[in-house]
Amino acid sequence: MNVASNPVTSADTGDQRILSYAEAIREAMALAMQADPTVIVMGEDIGVYGGAFQVTLDLIDRFGPDRVMDTPISELGGAGVAVGAALTGLKPIFEFQFSDFAMLAMEQIVNQAAKLRYMLGGEASVPVVFRMPSGSGTGAAAQHSQSIEAWFGHVPGLKVLQPATPEDAKGMLLAALADPDPVMIFEHKLLYKTRGHVPEGSYLTPIGKALVRRSGADLTIVAGSIMLHRALEAAERLAVDGIHAEVIDLRSIRPIDHDTILTSVRKTGKLLVVYEGVKAYGVGAEISAMVAESDAFDYLDAPILRLGAADAPVPYNPDLERASVPQVDTIEAAARRLARREV
Amino acid sequence: MNVASNPVTSADTGDQRILSYAEAIREAMALAMQADPTVIVMGEDIGVYGGAFQVTLDLIDRFGPDRVMDTPISELGGAGVAVGAALTGLKPIFEFQFSDFAMLAMEQIVNQAAKLRYMLGGEASVPVVFRMPSGSGTGAAAQHSQSIEAWFGHVPGLKVLQPATPEDAKGMLLAALADPDPVMIFEHKLLYKTRGHVPEGSYLTPIGKALVRRSGADLTIVAGSIMLHRALEAAERLAVDGIHAEVIDLRSIRPIDHDTILTSVRKTGKLLVVYEGVKAYGVGAEISAMVAESDAFDYLDAPILRLGAADAPVPYNPDLERASVPQVDTIEAAARRLARREV
Amino acid sequence: MADPTTDNRPFAIRHYAPAQLREALKRMYLIRRFEEGAEDSYTRGMIHGTMHLSIGQEGSAMASCMELTDADKITSNHRGHGHCIAKGADVGRMFAEFFGKETGYCHGRGGSMHIADVKTGNLGANGIVGGGLPIAVGAALAAKRLGKSDVTVCFFGDGANNEGAFHESLNIASVWKLPVIFVCENNGYGMSTSTARSTAVQHISQRAAAYAMPGVTVDGNDFSAVSEALHIAIARARAGEGPSLVENLTYRWRGHSKSDRNRYRTKDEIESWMAKDPIARFRADLIAHGILDDAAADAIAAEAVADVQKGIEFAKASAAPHLSEVTRYVYAEA
Amino acid sequence: MADPTTDNRPFAIRHYAPAQLREALKRMYLIRRFEEGAEDSYTRGMIHGTMHLSIGQEGSAMASCMELTDADKITSNHRGHGHCIAKGADVGRMFAEFFGKETGYCHGRGGSMHIADVKTGNLGANGIVGGGLPIAVGAALAAKRLGKSDVTVCFFGDGANNEGAFHESLNIASVWKLPVIFVCENNGYGMSTSTARSTAVQHISQRAAAYAMPGVTVDGNDFSAVSEALHIAIARARAGEGPSLVENLTYRWRGHSKSDRNRYRTKDEIESWMAKDPIARFRADLIAHGILDDAAADAIAAEAVADVQKGIEFAKASAAPHLSEVTRYVYAEA
Numbered sequence A, B: 001m002n003v004a005s006n007p008v009t010s011a012d013t014g015d016q017r018i019l020s021y022a023e024a025i026r027e028a029m030a031l032a033m034q035a036d037p038t039v040i041v042m043g044e045d046i047g048v049y050g051g052a053f054q055v056t057l058d059l060i061d062r063f064g065p066d067r068v069m070d071t072p073i074s075e076l077g078g079a080g081v082a083v084g085a086a087l088t089g090l091k092p093i094f095e096f097q098f099s100d101f102a103m104l105a106m107e108q109i110v111n112q113a114a115k116l117r118y119m120l121g122g123e124a125s126v127p128v129v130f131r132m133p134s135g136s137g138t139g140a141a142a143q144h145s146q147s148i149e150a151w152f153g154h155v156p157g158l159k160v161l162q163p164a165t166p167e168d169a170k171g172m173l174l175a176a177l178a179d180p181d182p183v184m185i186f187e188h189k190l191l192y193k194t195r196g197h198v199p200e201g202s203y204l205t206p207i208g209k210a211l212v213r214r215s216g217a218d219l220t221i222v223a224g225s226i227m228l229h230r231a232l233e234a235a236e237r238l239a240v241d242g243i244h245a246e247v248i249d250l251r252s253i254r255p256i257d258h259d260t261i262l263t264s265v266r267k268t269g270k271l272l273v274v275y276e277g278v279k280a281y282g283v284g285a286e287i288s289a290m291v292a293e294s295d296a297f298d299y300l301d302a303p304i305l306r307l308g309a310a311d312a313p314v315p316y317n318p319d320l321e322r323a324s325v326p327q328v329d330t331i332e333a334a335a336r337r338l339a340r341r342e343v
Numbered sequence C, D: 001m002a003d004p005t006t007d008n009r010p011f012a013i014r015h016y017a018p019a020q021l022r023e024a025l026k027r028m029y030l031i032r033r034f035e036e037g038a039e040d041s042y043t044r045g046m047i048h049g050t051m052h053l054s055i056g057q058e059g060s061a062m063a064s065c066m067e068l069t070d071a072d073k074i075t076s077n078h079r080g081h082g083h084c085i086a087k088g089a090d091v092g093r094m095f096a097e098f099f100g101k102e103t104g105y106c107h108g109r110g111g112s113m114h115i116a117d118v119k120t121g122n123l124g125a126n127g128i129v130g131g132g133l134p135i136a137v138g139a140a141l142a143a144k145r146l147g148k149s150d151v152t153v154c155f156f157g158d159g160a161n162n163e164g165a166f167h168e169s170l171n172i173a174s175v176w177k178l179p180v181i182f183v184c185e186n187n188g189y190g191m192s193t194s195t196a197r198s199t200a201v202q203h204i205s206q207r208a209a210a211y212a213m214p215g216v217t218v219d220g221n222d223f224s225a226v227s228e229a230l231h232i233a234i235a236r237a238r239a240g241e242g243p244s245l246v247e248n249l250t251y252r253w254r255g256h257s258k259s260d261r262n263r264y265r266t267k268d269e270i271e272s273w274m275a276k277d278p279i280a281r282f283r284a285d286l287i288a289h290g291i292l293d294d295a296a297a298d299a300i301a302a303e304a305v306a307d308v309q310k311g312i313e314f315a316k317a318s319a320a321p322h323l324s325e326v327t328r329y330v331y332a333e334a
């Protein structure tokens, strides 16, 4: 695979259309709503307010309040309404204002949406999309900064995605809408304003496919969402010292793209997994365990390293907050130790 | 460590006092309530009904309805009341009728109980105990059979335990009550009627300590709760063929006892983790990853195997249900392959 | 339909055609015999897990479904066999489900607690108390957005009325004026906990005012009273005027589930309610109003017995799912 | 306390000693000046994250806390600065918290959204809408079980009243007759969503009937009206008669949070409410009833300015947490 073919950022030049991550998501919603009258958007303050992160800005003007519905502050009820509507002919895109608030709706997401097809023996389908603004770095402290995607990776019946670029943010949302099963998309709040090339029109980013964003032979770094960008920056720095990291954009937490990861690890013999959630029982645990139980185990030249969040709620103080999740420096240092087998 | 010192079952002889797992838990509650007037028990139908699994049977007669409180069917409210009471001087033991229903209370468990001490900078304490009847095997299908303990392993601020024996069931509950922080205890429904030696009086099973239940040099099996018993039975069968498995009772999901597990893996060079939750992103992922990133990595002679539940909700049909989680046969087969390095 | 101003007969007798009433009686017998058959099969070890029988509550289930077509939806709860049959399900496929067979409504994956029949509009029982409420509101939203006049009837128990899901669902349905009818089957207990101990108000219907919707309490064992309450609520929903809450007072004769020891209620109480059997009452009403005679009623009752017998045979003869298909139906097949 | 039957003055004037009333005015100024100071510090980059200012709602916070001792508890919400100061917190430690300092009430871990002062009975603001309601009920349960006469005042917004937690909490509190007062600060909006669009009833207090508790709606900018409503509710709670719901109608002058563009309301509306400033009104009332004169009121206002200035200095001079202590306070220290 080729680095150039998988850019994460684009210059504002020529034929390349540059949008922000938030704009790309909005464009996906608008395209889907134009093409399919059963698509509706629901959530708290997604109408005139435009959503807490302005992602749904102007959709209400374009599609009206019958299709862009402000819900009361009722996450369990709202998500359940989306589930029921999906079960009976609509395709709701449900925005949790912050992914943290999905904790109020675990019942409907996990006991209902994820299981209904199975419990009904395949006789029903729940094509709902949950949008999950996620992550730390905004000074919003412990209840507004979590990265809980690993929980949903543990739930059969769900698909769980994590776009790192505007292009993927759009393509994944369209793919999620095309999917007959419930899909959760973890969007990183700090990425909403990041910009990049976004193709025109409708296209689907394949669900369950990771992507080699940078190739290298010395070690493999698997990272998704904002951690991809930090990992790429760390890889850039390492390259100066002749350490060549292969950086894989995880993209899909459920299902995981075993092949892309294992192929890389067989080549490099070293694996570092970087994720923003709490380290213990996080996304990286599954990636590590998946590799450790595979035939790629025999290619491993070093322990599998994980970098995740500190074992604490996200703190308010900005320096503590920064220290609590992986940053370019810590990724660089870990990768360096791993490359030199100092672990 | 010695096998004989860590028995999981006991004959009904002599000075050994034999209780069921449910009786042991009840005894712990009664002892705590006698010793400490601030201990209360709350939950749905835990009064005259005695709890869905009869664990709280007769407590209401002994301690009255002011201390053994039937809640309305309001998991979020009920759990939150327990949190608030714990914050202000009581020590509530809150029973979720099935651990599945805790999904309705994730907000109070994860956003409040687990984080309050931290968010308040150490100025508050939430000594609440959540009892979580858990697991499959009862024909109760997808919404009454889950094993979601891995989720809580991902949450700093919580402690998460999993007793496999009546002795531990009592000792862990007493330890949880003595702990100033929130503790969740995952009790397996199929274990409630299992019997074993239970010491008299009050004693604390240390939180965060795994236990070698059987020693062996050929491979390490880490398993908790009911899977411990299946693993021990598998080990028994393997021993007939000269394969000696060391079987570790995990006991504590958060914190994990790194030392006991790593010491064993350094000795055996092979690790199989067995758990009832869905395989992906489950408890075994963390154990595997923890070993793979440690110095024990260099002692590994084979991939780290995991046996967890099938990637499906728990099915109703009893044969499917059995097939969906690890059984003695599947554990035996996996251990055999691992011991022979056929993986 | 007769003129209600001059016709003094009960609503149901006036309002429904004799054939419909006879069919309703048939289905009420079918529910009773089905559940007795399930109980018996459970005792014989042909059903595993647990079950929540609605014996004694058949009037509420059947009368609530009188005016629903297959396009109308219901959501049901753990005590859902009656709703399923009332909505039109086949008892053979229900038994097959209870026996864990591939021919069952849920292909053996769901069992009693998830019994559903999507084709007749039953979106499913639910193992989670209150789980069906927001789903019902969602179904009503879909009907409204898709420009259909379908309604959704949402069944739940008195215990469920203390779940947050109840509150959020009724509020959303009211604010958005959705065509959903909330039917609370108040049988006096949520498991062992009486409504007096669990619920701050005496009647669940008193809570309707908190959602600015009509709320009414009726004798849930009085077929006519229930069908009339539903008739009004459904008409309101179809007219786009929004949701209603109907509370049917009834009683379950059996324990909460297979493991109940009935420590929380008296034998006297149970017997007093058994004397108010909704099936016997409906049958007597039909006979009194000349809809059928004793012999015809017996024939209907016998049909139900035969249907149940046939259903059990069908279920027994059906194949179980393949063990290799544990993960089938988790996701859509490609 | 004067005899209410002969004394025509407003409740608060009759009921509280002049010193208490002056202290209340002081604290209301303190809230206003504190929030303005926080706003200013935010603009200067000394506070990060977001903040929810209660400017315009000071009357509700202060009047609701008039009869509470440090042993009584409050739970607060995201718009919680006013509650914290009204309950007796020190603005220096609050600023220190907002600046992320180790001397802050939460040692820099919590920030605005989790501001708390356990010593004065404030169990904390809450980032989760509705998160504090069950906790308040739990605190009331603890007081009752421990045989104390302490009450808990639970602050929340109109938006929170549509959360399931509201329903479950009010029901449990009522069934168990717990000493808790639910104070809904209805400022007309949950973020951008008006109560008319979110809530099926006009007044949140109408929902009290669904929990068989008294419910009352008062002008939340009328200090006396609020304190009287709370006086009644607290007396009821202390007497063991159970919970009450009090709805204070008020308005937030600022946007919902730092990122609000006010697209959902008009300038006129905002200005009409600014004309109803609860502080100016209370001050005028105190002067009218001879509790103080203009000069004394100005002196009080100046004190508040000075306190805020001193608070900011204290916070600035305080040390930040050590980076190595990210995981400190997660668990109790051994």
Ligand SMILES: Cc1ncc(C[n+]2csc(CCOP(=O)(O)OP(=O)(O)O)c2C)c(N)n1
Pocket (backbone or CB within 6 Å): B044, B073, B075, B097, B101, B104, C052, C078, C079, C127, C128, C129, C130, C156, C157, C158, C159, C160, C161, C187, C189, C190, C191, C256
């Ligand atoms: C969320 C949740 N909590 C608790 C239970 C356990 N449970 C199953 S049915 C039931 C009682 C429900 O009472 P009610 O709603 O009145 O229905 P009924 O059984 O009386 O028909 C309980 C507590 C559950 N299944 N789901």
Ligand SMILES: Cc1ncc(C[n+]2csc(CCOP(=O)(O)OP(=O)(O)O)c2C)c(N)n1
Pocket (backbone or CB within 6 Å): A044, A073, A075, A097, A101, A104, D052, D078, D079, D127, D128, D129, D130, D156, D157, D158, D159, D160, D161, D187, D189, D190, D191, D256
């Ligand atoms: C569970 C949850 N849902 C949504 C939010 C986002 N949010 C924070 S405050 C708020 C509005 C709350 O409105 P209200 O309760 O009326 O309080 P107000 O802000 O008006 O004081 C919202 C939607 C949240 N913090 N928690």
Ligand SMILES: [Mg+2]
Pocket (backbone or CB within 6 Å): C157, C158, C159, C185, C186, C187, C188, C189, C190, C191
């Ligand atoms: Mg009931």
Ligand SMILES: [Mg+2]
Pocket (backbone or CB within 6 Å): D157, D158, D159, D185, D186, D187, D188, D189, D190, D191
């Ligand atoms: Mg508000």
